Amino acid sequence: MNTNKVLHSLPLLLLTATAAASCKGPTGGxxxxxxxxxxxxSAGALEFGxxxxxxxxxxxxxxxxxxxxxxTEPPANPMSIAFVEELDVEIAxxxxxxxxxxxxxxxxxxxxxxxxxxxVHIGRSIDPQPALIRYDHDAGTLEPLDLAALxxxxxxxPNAPAFEEALQYGQSMRTMTVTDLTYYNGEVLVxxxxxxxxxxxxxxxxxxxxxxxxxxxxEIFHAAHDQQETRAPIVTSMVQEIDGDxxxxxxxxxxxLARFPLNDLVDGAHVVGDTIAELGFGNxxxxxxxxQNPDFLGGDERLLVTNDQxxxxxxxxxxxxxxxxxxxxVLFDTEGLDQFVMPLSGALHTDALNEQxxxxxxxxxxxxDLHLMSMLTGFFFEVSESIAEYNFPGxxxxxxxxxxxxDYGFED
Amino acid sequence: xxxxxxxxxxxxWALSALVLLAGxxxxxxxxxxxxxxxxxxxANGEGLDMAYDSDREARVVSGWAxxxxxxxxxxxxSDEAWSELLTVHTDLAGRDNPSRPAVVGNYxxxxxxxVFRPRYGWSPGLSYRARLRPEALRNPSSGASxxxxxxxxTSFVIPAEDAPGAPPQVTTILPTAxxxxxxxxxxxIEFSQPMRRGDVREAITLLDEAGAPVEGPFLQIGQELWDRxxxxxxxxxxxxxxxxxxxxxxxxxxxxxASKSYELVIGTELEDAHGRPLSSTYRKRFLVExxxxxxxxxxxxxxxxxxxxxxxxxxxxxxxxIDPMLAPRMLRVEDAHGQPIPGRLTVPEGERTLEFxxxxxxxxxxxxxxxxxxxxxxxxxQVRAPFDMSPGTIHRIETTGADRQMLxxxxxxxxxxxxxxx
Numbered sequence: 001m002n003t004n005k006v007l008h009s010l011p012l013l014l015l016t017a018t019a020a021a022s023c024k025g026p027t028g029g030x031x032x033x034x035x036x037x038x039x040x041x042s043a044g045a046l047e048f049g050x051x052x053x054x055x056x057x058x059x060x061x062x063x064x065x066x067x068x069x070x071x072t073e074p075p076a077n078p079m080s081i082a083f084v085e086e087l088d089v090e091i092a093x094x095x096x097x098x099x100x101x102x103x104x105x106x107x108x109x110x111x112x113x114x115x116x117x118x119x120v121h122i123g124r125s126i127d128p129q130p131a132l133i134r135y136d137h138d139a140g141t142l143e144p145l146d147l148a149a150l151x152x153x154x155x156x157x158p159n160a161p162a163f164e165e166a167l168q169y170g171q172s173m174r175t176m177t178v179t180d181l182t183y184y185n186g187e188v189l190v191x192x193x194x195x196x197x198x199x200x201x202x203x204x205x206x207x208x209x210x211x212x213x214x215x216x217x218x219e220i221f222h223a224a225h226d227q228q229e230t231r232a233p234i235v236t237s238m239v240q241e242i243d244g245d246x247x248x249x250x251x252x253x254x255x256x257l258a259r260f261p262l263n264d265l266v267d268g269a270h271v272v273g274d275t276i277a278e279l280g281f282g283n284x285x286x287x288x289x290x291x292q293n294p295d296f297l298g299g300d301e302r303l304l305v306t307n308d309q310x311x312x313x314x315x316x317x318x319x320x321x322x323x324x325x326x327x328x329x330v331l332f333d334t335e336g337l338d339q340f341v342m343p344l345s346g347a348l349h350t351d352a353l354n355e356q357x358x359x360x361x362x363x364x365x366x367x368x369d370l371h372l373m374s375m376l377t378g379f380f381f382e383v384s385e386s387i388a389e390y391n392f393p394g395x396x397x398x399x400x401x402x403x404x405x406x407d408y409g410f411e412d
Numbered sequence: 413x414x415x416x417x418x419x420x421x422x423x424x425w426a427l428s429a430l431v432l433l434a435g436x437x438x439x440x441x442x443x444x445x446x447x448x449x450x451x452x453x454x455a456n457g458e459g460l461d462m463a464y465d466s467d468r469e470a471r472v473v474s475g476w477a478x479x480x481x482x483x484x485x486x487x488x489x490s491d492e493a494w495s496e497l498l499t500v501h502t503d504l505a506g507r508d509n510p511s512r513p514a515v516v517g518n519y520x521x522x523x524x525x526x527v528f529r530p531r532y533g534w535s536p537g538l539s540y541r542a543r544l545r546p547e548a549l550r551n552p553s554s555g556a557s558x559x560x561x562x563x564x565x566t567s568f569v570i571p572a573e574d575a576p577g578a579p580p581q582v583t584t585i586l587p588t589a590x591x592x593x594x595x596x597x598x599x600x601i602e603f604s605q606p607m608r609r610g611d612v613r614e615a616i617t618l619l620d621e622a623g624a625p626v627e628g629p630f631l632q633i634g635q636e637l638w639d640r641x642x643x644x645x646x647x648x649x650x651x652x653x654x655x656x657x658x659x660x661x662x663x664x665x666x667x668x669x670a671s672k673s674y675e676l677v678i679g680t681e682l683e684d685a686h687g688r689p690l691s692s693t694y695r696k697r698f699l700v701e702x703x704x705x706x707x708x709x710x711x712x713x714x715x716x717x718x719x720x721x722x723x724x725x726x727x728x729x730x731x732x733x734i735d736p737m738l739a740p741r742m743l744r745v746e747d748a749h750g751q752p753i754p755g756r757l758t759v760p761e762g763e764r765t766l767e768f769x770x771x772x773x774x775x776x777x778x779x780x781x782x783x784x785x786x787x788x789x790x791x792x793x794q795v796r797a798p799f800d801m802s803p804g805t806i807h808r809i810e811t812t813g814a815d816r817q818m819l820x821x822x823x824x825x826x827x828x829x830x831x832x833x834x
Contacts, residue, residue, distance in 0.1 A: 060640060089512070093502050096515035097535040103609070122532055125685030126606040126642040129532055144516050144531065177635050195637035195646040196737050235633055253633055254652040281652070281663050284632045308634060 038152040040065055043119035043130035046108035047181035047188065049207060054108070054117060055188050056132070057178030062158065064181070064190060064205055067132070068151040075114040076138045082116060082359045083404045084135065084372040090142055091133055097122050104370075107349035107361060113137065114353055116372070117145075135372065137353070155209040157190060183207075184239035184246060184262070191250075193233035202234065202248075202265060214267035218250075218260060236288045236305070242321035248273075249320060251285035251305055257337070259320060274325035277336030283309040287350040289358065290317060297378045304342065304350075304380070306360075312344040312380065344380040352377070366408060373404040382406070462544050464568045465527075469534065471500060471542055471568075473526040483549055484521045494519040496548040498528055503539035503567060515540070537572035541565060575686035580605050582678055582694040586736050587790055588761040590697065593704035594670045595654045595799065597792035599647040600737055601678060606642035606685040615681035615690075616647065621673055629653075629667035642685065644737075651792070655800045668700045705800070707793035708734055710783050710819050717823045723773055726823070728766040728781065733790045736763050742787035745770070746820075748778040763790065776827045780820040795819065 041061030048054055052071040055064060084090055092099040103121040110117065116135040121128035132145040157176065180191040190203040204214040218234070237250035239262060246262040250273070258273040265271055279285065286306045291314075293300050303320070306312040315337040323337050344350075349361040357374045364371055365385070375382060384402040460475040476484075487493050499514040517530040534540075544564040586600040601616075618626040630647050637646035649667050668674060678694040712731035718724035726745065736759035745753045745768050755770035768781075785796035792799040 089504070093504075093512040093514075094516050095532045096500070096502055096517070096530040096538075096540070097532065098502070098504070098538055101535065122535075124609040126640075131532060142513060146531075175637070175639055177637070179633065179635070193633060193635070193637070195639060195644075196735075196741075233633065253631060254650070282628055284634060286634065308632065 038065060038154045040130050040132075040147060040152075042128065043121065043132060044105045045178045045181045046106040046117055046119050047183050048108050048110050048117075049183045049188070052110060052112060053207070054110070054132070055181050055183065055207075056119060057157075057181050057190065057192075058130075058154075059175060059177045059192075061154075062176065063154045063156050064178075064188060064209075065152055065154045066207060066209065067145070067147070069110070069117075069134075069145065070150070071110055071113045071115055071134070073113055078114055078137075078354050079356060080137065080140070081357075081374045081403060081405075082135060082137055082140075082353060082372060083374060083406075084142065085407055086369050087361060087372045088370045091118070091120055094133070094142055094144055095120070095122055095131055103128070104349065104361065107351060107359075109351040109353055109359065111352075116351070116353070116359055118349075153209050155205055155213065157192070157203065179233050180236050182237050182239055182248070189237065189239070189248065189265075191234035191237065204265060214265070216265045216267065216269040216271055218265070218271050218273060235285050238288050238290065238303075240290070240303070240317060240320055247320070249288070249303065251279070251288060253284040254281050255279035255283045255285050255305075255307065255310075257305065257315075259323070274323075275336070276320065276323035276325065277315060277339065278326065278334055279305060279307065279313055279339065280310050280334050283307050286347060289350065289352045291352060291358070291377045292355060293378045302340075304358075306344060306347045306350045310345070312342040312347065312350075313339040314342055315339055342380045344375070364406060367406075371404065371406065373406075375403060384408075460544065460546060460564070462542060462564060462566055468527060469529065471498075471528040473498065473528075473544060474524065476524055476526065480549055481521055481524060484519075484526060487519070489518070493548065497545055498526065499543050500528060500530065501541045501543075502535075503541050534570040536570050539567060539569045541567050573686065575684075575688055577605065579688045579691040580607060580682075580684040581691050585676065585678075585694070585696045587733065587763050588736075589733070589763060591699050591701050592668070593702065593791050594666055594668050594700050595703040595705070595791040596668060596700075597649055597651065597654065597788075597790065597799065598735065598737075599649070599676065601645045601647065603643050603645070603684075603690075607638070607645070608642070608683045608685055608687065609636050609638065611681045611683065612636045612645065612647075615679040617677045617679070618667065619675045619677060623675075626667055626674070628664070646737075651799075654791075666703075670700050670702050673697060673699045704732065704789060704791045704793065705798050706732070707795050707798050708732060708783075708787055708789050710781075710795065710821055713821060715781065715821055715823045717779075717825055718774060719826070723769060725767040725769045726781075728768075730764050730766065733763045734759060734766070735788045735790065738786075738788055739766065742784040744782050746780050746782050748780070750782075753779065774825045776825050778822060778824055780822045783819045783821070785819065 039061070040056065040058055041063075042058050043056050044059050045057035046054065049066070052069040054067045054069050056067065058065050086099075088099045088102050088104065091104070092102045095102070101122050101124065103124055105119040105121060107119075108117050109115070114137045116137065118133040118135070120131045120133055122131060123129060132147065133142055134145055135142050157178070176192045176194050178190060178192045180189075182189040186206060188205045188207055190205060192201065192203075202216055202218050204216075206212055233252070234250040235253055237248055239246050240249050241247070248260040248262050248265070250258050250260065252258065255278065256275045257277040257279060258275050260271055260273040284307065286308050288306075289304050291302055291304060293302055301317045302314040303317050304312055304314045319337055326336050344360065346362045346365070347360045348363075351359060353359045353374060356377055358377055358380065359372060359374050361370065361372055363369065373382060379400075382402070382404050383398055383400040384404070384406060388398065456475055456477050458475045460473055462471070462473045464470075465472045484497075495514060498519065500517065501512060501514055515530045516532070517528050520527045520529075528542075542565070546564075581604040582601060583604050584600075584602040586602075587596075613632075616630075618629045620626055629649055631650050631652075637648065638644065653661050653664050653667055655661055674697070676696045676698075678690065680689040680691075680693055682690045684690075709731050714729040716727045716729070718726065739759050740757045743757055743766065745755060745757070747753060753770050754772070755768055757766065757768045759766060783795060785794060787795045
């Protein structure tokens with residue numbers, strides 16, 4: 001099934017510009033034994049590694065930061081619901097600011113503790129203040145991480161090569177926004193997009209951080225018979241093992257799902273992936289997670305992709321390996337892998353809480369409140385959000401219980 | 413809080429020093445009911461005052477009895493006893509809820525004051541409520557304490573920052589040309605001052621000839637593409653709709669169509685860092701021409717060097733357009749040994765020429781213009797490969813070494829004569 005090929009090596013220029021630039025912490029200090037303090041300049045994409053290590057994509061600081069949260073205790077009550085009625089208002093209260101100043105950039109669940117972490121910015125303009133917030137699953141409370149008390153390490157994420165030294169005036173107007181982080185087997189895969197040049201690069205960074213970093217460029221077939229490159233960034237991705245080999249499953253805007261053999265993503269490689277599904281135009285993917293369907297829904301393992309304009313879809317992970325690369329044009333339709341449309345829309349951030357529950361951040365369509373809410377894996381909906389015949393007097397009530405204690409503002 | 417913000421805020425507050433006094437709490441005399449132990453003397457004879465100290469940028473409580481200060485000095489930074497004693501909440505009209513968390517901050521005893529600083533700083537323009545519960549202090553030896561005193565509540569407002577200067581304006585829209593190819597990939601908008609994220613989708617529209625908005629013309633990735641200064645916004649036209657043969661292109665077609673004219677409208681929903689809307693709606697009309705499927709070809713550029721001994725510009729006539737934001741990073745002038753010549757490289761209006769002015773006077777000798785293969789034109793065509801061509805004519809970038817290497821064009825500065833390009 002492996003039709004991917006490593007095409008050629010990128011310029012030597014690129015390698016020298018990127019690989020040598022990693023360092024531990026900002027430079028400076030007085031030459032003492034203490035490593036220089038790591039400072040988070042911004043807080044974007046989040047991903048958990050093992051042992052409570054939280055990776056944070058810091059686009060403004062052009063760095064990947066690892067935080068040893070020490071949060072490794074399993075939850076006392078794993079099946080408790082994670083719910084916050086007004087997540088933005090609660091976080092703003094903790095941080096001492098107005099909810100309109102709060103931007104929630106990303107969310108990640110620590111799989112060990114099932115605590116939920118948010119990367120937040122205070123302020124929507126120049127120099128936003130970053131904060132990391134933890135939702136304690138057992139206590140049901142929010143608290144900001146005290147970064148000064150935690151061990152952090154960092155590695156620089158250099159921009160693509162350019163004659164930067166030729167700039168004679170002012171700061172570079174180029175930014176590289178980290179769009180996605182994926183941890184697999186001792187490495188973090190970092191995808192990003194620049195506000196200037198249009199090129200898709202994927203960095204593989206070993207953790208604990210060293211000077212080693214591999215940079216490859218990726219390209220996908222789109223749903224046309226022409227084997228054309230694209231330079232669009234990976235928006236969300238994950239690693240899935242297929243017949244013992246790791247593959248990067250990546251979703252792009254408008255909305256191809258592509259497969260890359262991880263072993264091909266070596267330094268300097270230009271790798272063409274297989275597009276194995278088109279999830280629909282006019283849309284961008286948001287998050288991805290793998291879940292196990294309950295037995296009465298088939299019991300199979302599935303990949304969920306949430307979307308910004310369309311409803312979430314799930315595909316069977318058993319088909320990811322053998323799904324053929326799309327070779328024909330797709331007109332006004334979805335294509336490729338069988339897609340099952342899920343009743344989950346408007347999800348700004350989504351992750352698996354445990355095997356039975358996912359958590360998602362979305363606005364209630366009736367109240368407009370920004371909820372952190374839990375949903376049963378496989379169903380992915382909150383029964384109380386829709387009114388059905390079940391809900392009327394004299395009719396047998398729905399077999400499903402309301403999961404989240406949403407306040408709809410009705411009189412008791 | 414970053415030092416930069418701290419400096420900024422302290423300046424603002426120095427102008428309007430804010431000190432709010434709570435009602436003083438008289439030094440307690442009575443023992444708590446049901447206790448035979450002596451209570452902790454919380455306040456001195458003056459009573460407790462709670463105020464905002466603009467110099468410290470902190471909420472401070474003064475008037476403590478020495479014993480109370482001793483007890484507080486034993487508290488660890490993370491001790492919950494602090495928040496039993498003093499809490500600060502944001503005051504949001506209509507959205508207050510008794511169970512809302514208190515502002516996270518740092519409590520310290522400094523001399524004879526209890527000082528509270530929020531970890532993430534105060535928010536200009538926002539109201540806060542502080543609650544002091546003196547009875548939460550306990551006698552460390554007996555555990556007893558509890559002066560039967562009601563908690564003290566005060567409110568205070570952090571003054572809003574004065575917005576400096578005039579309301580924000582659009583200063584440049586790139587490309588400057590009024591004719592663009594159908595496969596235009598990027599537009600850049602420059603503002604007079606730092607702007608605020610989050611309103612681009614609502615504020616910026618592309619209108620067709622009939623004045624109707626073009627549906628979904630721009631790439632949506634959930635991120636607005638600003639530079640660090642928040643003064644330069646990149647609008648990327650949806651590459652999936654531009655690239656021939658891919659699904660979105662076949663379904664929806666290109667956002668721009670040749671021989672039609674369009675208007676980019678930048679609305680006043682956009683706000684600057686201080687929340688002030690754009691001074692007016694900005695519009696740029698442009699006519700769309702046939703798609704440009706070829707990248708810049710430096711071999712076809714015409715270089716006109718100046719005569720030596722002055723700081724006149726090297727002028728390069730291009731074979732088409734180049735991206736004016738990429739050019740200064742993808743091009744440089746070097747001497748014959750590859751050493752960069754410091755100077756300023758600009759792309760004048762129209763984006764069909766380049767100018768390079770050295771910082772120092774030109775010296776007689778051989779020079780070259782170095783070009784990275786990733787230099788792009790308006791349509792994202794690179795020197796090394798076009799963005800796309802007609803379906804079927806371009807496959808993968810089957811490359812040789814040539815397109816990976818830096819390209820150069822040589823020129824010569826000659827004495828006392830018009831220089832020659834070669």
